[in-house]
Amino acid sequence: EALNGQTGLTVSYHATEADAEAGTTAIGPSYTNVVPDNEQVWIRLTKDTTNCHSIIPLDLIVNPIPLPEPATVSSLCDDDTDGLQTFDLSSVAAQVIGAQTDMQVSYHFSLADAQSASNALGTNVSTTTPDSQTIYIRLENSLTGCYAVSTIDLVVDPLPTIPPLTPYVLCDDTNAGDLIEVFDLSTLDAEVINAQNATVSYHETQADAQSNTAPLNLLYSSGTQTIYAALEFIDTACRAVAPVELVVDSLPATTAINPLGVCDDDVDGLATFTLTDRDNEALNGQTGLTVSYHATEADAEAGTT
Secondary structure, eight states: OOSTTOOSEEEEEESSHHHHHHTOSEEOSSOOOSSSSEEEEEEEEEETTTOOEEEEEEEEEOOOOOOOOOOOOOOEEOSSSSSOOEEEOTTHHHHHHTTOOSEEEEEESSHHHHHHTOSOBOSEEEOSSSSEEEEEEEEEETTTOOEEEEEEEEEEEOOOOOOOOOOEEEESOTTTTSOOEEEEGGGGHHHHHTTOSEEEEEESSHHHHHHTOSOOOSEEEESSEEEEEEEEETTTOOEEEEEEEEEEEOOOOOOOOOOOOOOOTTSSSOOOOOGGGGHHHHHTTOOSOOOOOOSSHHHHHHTOO
């Protein structure tokens, strides 16, 4: 650049204008400046044949390295249990730049890529390492090319787990025949939560459960239907949804039973009855039922003794 196409000249560098004029005490080619940030040295161009010379100044400028500010991005819930997610990093650049000017930001999977400014990612970054992945941020001054590298962690939070739930079955005891009963949904809480640090709610549709809208009253009047339990972690708000089967079981059909009679063979008014002789009459063709006999109505209702 100093020669600008000229030939037959020798180039030398000097710490002072006087040294350049005198052609003494050359410096370089490797030189560490002694004045911070901006120092002026001198170039001497000397004709090889006549020793005539000219001098020109050269400014040595040390540009500052950018200072990345700390940046964060909210964790995301694992929507399909693979530990991976796609993060929107569009808000990260402003955090990293802070009040600095003439800066540009790029994101990279590796430190080597960030240092070489290669394989830059967009602002929508899909993780490749389950649960947590470190992304490298290159902050570069667009005027000087000076850069620094920082990192940001992309965290994927797990979902709660809901075990397969036992159907909640009630007999059609209230207004028998209408197949409507009141279910106390709170009795399902322990099974759904399963000792996790989470809260539970119940919803008529899967969409309502996923969006946490229209929770059902815990005393829920219903016929046989499928509702949905939503389990949400208290610390991360990640939600899992699972179906719950509500079943109203119809009562067995009953009919008037003919008296069971035996002869009084010893005139004492007492006899031994074979109660199972009325099983078929009580069943009246129904299957899947168990027949038992009890001394009192209360015992029969309670299924005891």
